Amino acid sequence: MILVTGATGNVGRVVLDKLSAAGQDVRALIRNPARASMPPGVEAVPGDLADPASLSAALSGVDRMFLLLPPGTHPAPVVETALRSGVAHITMLGSLTAQTHPDSPVGRGTLHAEQALRDSGLGWTALRAWEFASNTLAWAPSIRDTGVVEVPHGGLPSPVIDPADIASVAATVLAQADRGGHDGKIYPLTGPEDLTVADKVGMIAAALGRELKLEDHNDAQAAAEAMWLPGVCTIEGPGVLPTVEDITGTPARSFRQWANDHVHAFR
Numbered sequence: 001m002i003l004v005t006g007a008t009g010n011v012g013r014v015v016l017d018k019l020s021a022a023g024q025d026v027r028a029l030i031r032n033p034a035r036a037s038m039p040p041g042v043e044a045v046p047g048d049l050a051d052p053a054s055l056s057a058a059l060s061g062v063d064r065m066f067l068l069l070p071p072g073t074h075p076a077p078v079v080e081t082a083l084r085s086g087v088a089h090i091t092m093l094g095s096l097t098a099q100t101h102p103d104s105p106v107g108r109g110t111l112h113a114e115q116a117l118r119d120s121g122l123g124w125t126a127l128r129a130w131e132f133a134s135n136t137l138a139w140a141p142s143i144r145d146t147g148v149v150e151v152p153h154g155g156l157p158s159p160v161i162d163p164a165d166i167a168s169v170a171a172t173v174l175a176q177a178d179r180g181g182h183d184g185k186i187y188p189l190t191g192p193e194d195l196t197v198a199d200k201v202g203m204i205a206a207a208l209g210r211e212l213k214l215e216d217h218n219d220a221q222a223a224a225e226a227m228w229l230p231g232v233c234t235i236e237g238p239g240v241l242p243t244v245e246d247i248t249g250t251p252a253r254s255f256r257q258w259a260n261d262h263v264h265a266f267r
């Protein structure tokens, strides 16, 4: 049995869909199961990652786990609870800033969580993802209301990744975990091209079939103070990496494809 956390989110929901479609026994950890709709045959079990004691029912009979750690959750108690419940392998989602900016708060958080996995003695695989395409959903209200994307700063080009590709890598690792090969591996994940904010706005406009205006306020201080602004990456990226295709056998999906798939959110 595979337990998927973050199962209502951008990545976890697709992990659930892919594992369920592949015929794996899969269960979703959900804070409020009454509010969530699940794929056919997937059971939703309540639990809160911020309260590891609440996880025992969800972990019963589970041997593999997809883990993402939302803000306010601590890796060690969750990993220890999983180990005590009989979990053998955890595939964990973290940030590629662990490699590019290890001294940043986000990079340190991922390194800390990965250390908890190493210390546990469990089998583990770490996914380190770069900027998600779905971060541009923060622009959806203003695109819908005014057709304008207003950013404090345009940031730097970034190889933004479709969360569905992270989910594909996770599902591949989870389905193969008992056959080894992925144990103790760290997978750095990016999309297939470096894109500016203007590129992304242009691709959303093309998906919508109407013009959008980009207002870049060029506020250097705002860019210096935050690594990420909504839909904007202000730090030097890792460049385009081949890992998605290496693991899944399928090229990483483009932002253009993501925008077409999610155009309804911007209408």
Ligand SMILES: NC(=O)c1ccc[n+]([C@@H]2O[C@H](COP(=O)([O-])OP(=O)(O)OC[C@H]3O[C@@H](n4cnc5c(N)ncnc54)[C@H](OP(=O)(O)O)[C@@H]3O)[C@@H](O)[C@H]2O)c1
Binding pocket: 005, 006, 007, 008, 009, 010, 011, 012, 029, 030, 031, 032, 047, 048, 049, 050, 068, 069, 070, 071, 073, 093, 094, 095, 096, 129, 130, 131, 132, 134, 135, 163
């Ligand atoms: N955005 C990026 O650019 C980026 C880049 C690298 C890594 N990441 C990592 O990716 C993860 C976010 O992934 P995502 O975008 O797929 O998530 P998301 O869409 O933001 O959804 C968060 C998920 O976590 C669940 N959740 C939140 N708090 C929880 C708790 N205390 N206990 C149990 N479940 C909880 C939510 O469930 P509810 O339905 O209960 O709210 C939801 O399913 C984070 O760990 C982030 O650090 C993000």
